[in-house]
Amino acid sequence: AHQSWTHQGRYTSQAMLLLFETSAGYSLFKVKDEGILENVEDLEKAFSSSEKAKKIVSLEAFYKFDNTAEALAATAAMVDSKIGKDLKKFLKKHACGETLALVDAKLGGLIKEKLGIACISNSGVMELMRGVRYQINELIGGFTDADIAPMALGLSHSLSRYKLKFSPDKVDTMVVQAIGLLDELDKELNTYAMRVREWYGWHFPELTKIIQDNTQYAKLVVQMGDRATAAQHDLSSTGLDEEVEQELKDAAIISMGTEISRDDLDNIKQLAEQVISLSEYRIQLFDYLKSRMHAIAPNLTALVGELVGARLISHAGSLINLAKHPASTVQILGAEKALFRALKTKHETPKYGLIYHASLIGQAAPKFKGKISRVLAAKCALSIRVDALGESNEATIGIDSREKVEARLRQLEGKSLGDVSGVVSPTERAKKTEHNRVNKDAPAILSPPKAYNPDADAKQKKDKKKRKEKEHPSESPAKKSKKEKKEKR
Secondary structure (H helix, E strand, O other): OOOOOOOOOOOOOOOEEEEEEOOOEEEEEEEOOHHHHHOHHHHHHHOOOHHHHHHHEEEEEEEEOOOHHHHHHHHHHHHOOOOOHHHHHHHHHHOOOOEEEOOOHHHHHHHHHHHOOEEEOOHHHHHHHHHHHHOHHHHHOOOOHHHHHHHHHHHHHHHHHHHOOOOHHHOOHHHHHHHHHHHHHHHHHHHHHHHHHHHHHOOOOHHHHHOOOHHHHHHHHHHHOOHHHHHHOOHHHHOOOHHHHHHHHHHHHOOOOOOOOHHHHHHHHHHHHHHHHHHHHHHHHHHHHHHHHHHHOHHHHHHHOHHHHHHHHHHHOOHHHHHOOOHHHHHHOOOHHHHHHHHHHOOOOOOOOHHHHOHHHHHOOHHHHHHHHHHHHHHHHHHHHHHHHOOOOOOHHHHHHHHHHHHHHHHHHHHHHHHHHOOOOHHHHHHHHHHOEOOOOOOOOEOOOOOOOHHHHOOOHHHHHHHHHHHOOOOOHHHHHHHHHHHHO
16 A cells, blocks of 8 residues: 555555645646655755646646635635535545645545545655645646735635634724723813813803703803893703703802803803713714624623623723633723732732622622622623624623622622521521520420529629628638638738
């Protein structure tokens, strides 16, 4: 038999075929001079030109891929060391009874097992493959670099998408950018809103106490303008109640604010309009973030909400990176400074990081927040891995995990309520009853309550002596005299 996996270095007269995969299709090359495989150094010289290469190998058969989908399926199977249907038919037709040289030893073992074709894979075959790749256009014929390059590029992109299970809905970069922009918008909105309050407060200081919401305050500034005209405006369009509107108009009449020019008022209105537009854009951005999170990480969203989930993904860099973190890391993600400071100073490490803002931890009592954060982080780690690597787009595991965390929270709160109210379980009550029995052999008779003994409260020495004499009247007079002498000394 021909040398297949023994690598003895000897070849029989049986023909050898080289399996070579390209982006255009499968190709089988007949090796004319098999002895050259024993001299690896000579192979480089043998493929220095197309004429020399054609003396070593010649094209035996070629199978062309019909479309990109077929090429992708075939290449994906080859990458995973599997035999595709097209490759199986191709080899059965052209390679039966021959020896097949190929790079992947695992694939060679499968071909030998399923098709009965002897296969070899060694350093000589690797060098032969390099030479064929160098002169592939000349050896196949009919192809140029301009033909092969677009095929290779398209196939590489398709294969990358296939390996990563690419989906436009699963792009977590959008979530990272959206949550970053949302946080920046919140900071800018707070800054602008406070500037409007301070600026317009010179003219109408009482409005700050009456209206707490920043967006509503900005809308009132735009609509009302000068406080002297407050009574002329219908402010119900800004969402004010009738009572609050009347209070505002009354305050405008007796306001202690200073008068401002028309030009100043116009500038304040422009800033207020910016606050209103930014607030409206923030609402749109939050809705977009919610839809993205439900598409990318539905299970994580069901557990901790859109904002906390997006911040966890943003902090880790991507959903895949977050899926690589263990539950203990997810629990303290965002509290790295506190963690390393605690390790350095040998103090207690933090119990939670970004996950602290989840609604489930917010519901827990302060003494249970650490336990609930640990349970929640464990469920989050599982949900993140399902979102990152799973096929389903539904939040089944996330909903189940949330119910379990809520059940754990109720269990902890139930225990604490029992301790506070003095409720004792039946087993504990039975133990106390058994302990308080006078006669252990008696059925269930409790000892009678002890009567109050006023003599037990005596603190003076004389009182103690009298009490001892009452308790021990049989004490001998000799002992009494000795004690009296000692006391005199």
